[in-house]
Amino acid sequence: MKIKELIFYPIKSCRGIHLSHAKVGDKGLSDYNNSLYYDRTFMIVDESGKFITQRQHPQLARVIVTIDGEKITLSFDNSSMDSITFTPQNQGNMVEVQVWGDRTLAIDQGKEVAQWFQEILSVKNCRLVKQDDYNIRAINPQYSTQSNQPVSFADGFPYLLTNTASLDYLNQKLEDKYPHQQQQISMDRFRPNIVIETDTPFIEDTWENITLGEIKFKIVKPCSRCQITTTNQKTGMVNSLNEPLKTLSTFRNIPQQGIMFGQNMIALNHGKLTQSPPLSPSP
Template identity: 50%
Template sequence: MIVSQLCVYPIKSCQRIDLSQAEVNTKGFLGDREMMLISGSGKFITQRQFPQLAKVRVEIADGDITLSLEDGSFPSLTFTAIITGTTIEVEIWRDRLQAIDQGDLVAAWFHQLLNLDRDKVCRLVKQSPEYTRLAAKNYPSEDNIPLGFLDNYPVMLTATASLQELNQRITEIHLSQKQVIPMNRFRPNIVINTTEPFIEDRWSLIQIGEIEFTVAKPCSRCIMTTIDQQQGQKNQLKEPLNTLGTFRQLSEQGVMFGMNMIPKNQGIMKLGDRLKVLETRS
């Protein structure tokens, strides 16, 4: 089992950047989801409300960030991330913390892209190193886990054989309509080439490159998995959620695909690194 893809998502809900190697610390992948959009009330904005965010390409060169749409249907913008300056109280799920506002120019770009009313506010913010966000503890014995603007856990892993199994089941359900779900619907950081579907369910501790990971829990999937990550449009058949619900439903926690993970140390991982299973679940 080897690493076939490494990704970061510098702006939450926008497109990924593929990497040949990744620097990982206890907070996750360096540069992953350090920025996000917020509304006037400070609440985070994602593809759930605005599917067209999936079309926003993010490129980083010499510290500058360029935003564009792949089809060229909207003017591009280049800006430099602000690491000190005006802070805003933001809300992401149950957490409230201070984040650094990225200025009027990039805010206006997203405001126009999302076709917001003039009186609606949209700001881009960057996580401040002075304000730590911690993942919610599920058990009193758990350590404090630093977290960027990800939903729940620092790192997301998916496996190729599991996606193949899912697509096979989707095909059997929709015989008259071809439905092939690409891996980008699940927005992973790490994709592992596997041969046994959902073998990752059995892992509890793994090592990839220099880093050990606690495999915390399966990831409960939401409506974002139904959004085409190139077109920014929702799947009318609500796939892959409908098919996942036929065989990956876990009680009231939702339908599961991929594994949430917590890095135990910092280091480097590269494409082609082998995954070692150190401990399995009983």
């Protein structure tokens, strides 16, 4: 087993950034060489403060996020729209925001970047907000490892683990179902933070803990999947056949819980993760 990919998503539902070295903290991965912003530090909200994601606006998959020191540049892939560069604000106008059933306070990031998102989403009065470190959004205590354990603007947990063998198994199902169509998908449909390479599909379901390098993680809950898996993460186009979710539902559906792929995790210590180098063939 090795670490195949490390990805963090500075802005919820926008395109992720692949890392060779990642810093592991309470709220998720960050770039080891520039750890100012962690996974899902930012999110877009509507005028009522409710979170906006690819579920409603799949074109968010085309928003490329680039970080240079403190500054963040946003560009809209395959469009003539100008990019925008801004320096995130750590103080300023506090707004109440909602992520699923959680309400918390966040820092509004200003008019200019808000207008940029309003244009690509065609949503009036949406805003970009940054999580405020002094207003903790807590992990569900049913799964947390300590009291008032923080999580970012991720759906529920700081880390999501997926397995290459699981994806290979799903893609074989899709190939068998659509022998004359190209329905196979890449791992980015599941928006993981850590991708491991194994030979056994869904072996992660059998683990309670996993140690990767110097970091030990508690595996807390399978990840239920939604319509975002049907969105091509390069083009923002939604699959007309509802794939791969439709096929995944035939063998990964747990009644009253959802269609599962991957495992949510909590880090039990802090430190560094490194993408494993490719294995050289034996002489």
